[in-house]
Amino acid sequence: MEKPFIKLEDVSFSYESGEEGPVKMLLPPILKRINLEIARGSFVAILGHNGSGKSTLAKLLNLILFPTEGKIYLDGKDITDENMTEDDVYVVRRKIGMVFQNPDNQLVATVVEEDVAFGPENLGVEPAEIRRRVDRALETVGMSEFKKHSPHQLSGGQKQRVAIAGIIAMLPECIVFDESTAMLDPKGRKEVMDTIVRLNREKGITVLHITHNMEEAFRADRVIVISDGEISLDGTPREVFSNVGKLRTVGLDVPQVTELLYELKSMGYDEVDYTETDEEKCAEMLAEIIKSQKGR
């Protein structure tokens, strides 16, 4: 069997309390003995309530944070080993890029293409190669025509796509999106989601997408629900969203259509399959049920 791309082994994490003292004080753990394997090329959505530990998990993966206990392996290599040098850490961060929530906090340059070039420049890539990478990255996110623009003239969704291009230009193997769609309007959300899906399907980039939006989670191959620092559900979107009751107890919603179908089923309409995740198919099914009532 192929070894997992990312593997977490009994990973726990606690923040340190801010109080000064001779002994380091730890706050209650935010992640508790997490065991998780992520396959190369997969598209994983991570859901959880505020404070569940999902952003902490993301930050552990590219070593912004270090686990309090446990091991993290990237391509079989222990990245939490004490002997990791600063260079080794940079290699990890190049492989696993991160896109954050606020589109206004991530762009540094005054021209779009310079912003995208910032990452590869810092990696010491040859100028000609930087040019190629920047052009290709902007093309991938559909922002080529804006390359000479100033970032402040762009919409939120466009800014996020430029931020994504900046990451792609470093040729990552995995990108973690930490609520990267949360501050966008519906159109911006769609632009960014379509870009993320394309990166995964066409470029084979492993995607971890942290979100509160259930419809976005539907587009992933796998959904992981984190609650109080532990993995409470893990499976295909269909499997996870069929646990309507459990999702509610961990403070999450299900998509509106799932909720409607679930309620109908609990009222005794047994032919309703609320685990169907395709909107069109759901409509088809419900229309059939409504019409067939007549024939009985």
Add this chain to the structure above:
Amino acid sequence: MNALELKDITYTYSKKTPFESKALDGVNAFFEQGKVNGLIGHTGSGKSTLVQMMNGLLKPDIGQVVLLGKDIWEEPKKIRQIRFQCGLVFQYPEYQLFEETCEKDIAFGPKNMGLSEDEIRERVRSAAEFVGLDSTLLKKSPFELSGGQKRRVALAGVMAMEPSVLVLDEPAAGLDPIGRTEIFGGIRGYQRAKGNTVIIVSHSMEDVAEYCDNLTVLKNGRVLLSGSTGEVFRHEKELVSSGLGVPQITRFMRLLRERGVECADNIYTVEEALREVKRLLEERRGENA
């Protein structure tokens, strides 16, 4: 009756410079007294500019802002009074907390209004109650609280001034479903208890569907649609082409209609959809009985 009327508002940023851009172009928007009014629009549609017009942070180039029947720019020197009548809660207001304790932070507004100590205490208590803040939290420093709790402290600080019109820019941004329900529950509780007017700016169609009575839709600095929530969500095509959308459930009911199911076309919450589908199913059963 309208608590707030924005009439023929035009506003241009960076006038007479190469960066000149018209943010609002002849906007007429009316916000009904005692209702929860939603203001939606794509990024750059002019929502934030319009919000800053509401309590005089920006002055329109052309047009009138009428708050409770009075033009707010009639006496420009008294514009400070307007800010007590129309309270603004910006996005991510938790970054604006600054006092030593939550209690003091909430009391800051009422204090500036010159209220008596007793009155201030009462205002703080009732505002904290609306947003569901425990009295033990009030003595704590805001910096000891979670993000969701801080957000509620900030909101309580504006509610404590009991403005006739309470304007909230993306009050639930970044919160999980429980956090959203708590925040909106608090806003609705306040609105019902005081009978005041609330204006909510949001990107979430599901949230405005659930909590707003009326909607105003902005597109490129103009009003595209306005009316009751049900009426506005009938215009799925226009909303989608303006970078917005309708709640998933509304879209789903359209898909049902396209498949020959005769269901109502003004459904925008799961609750209503459930009632409608149940009605259809029972109607059919009745015909067969």
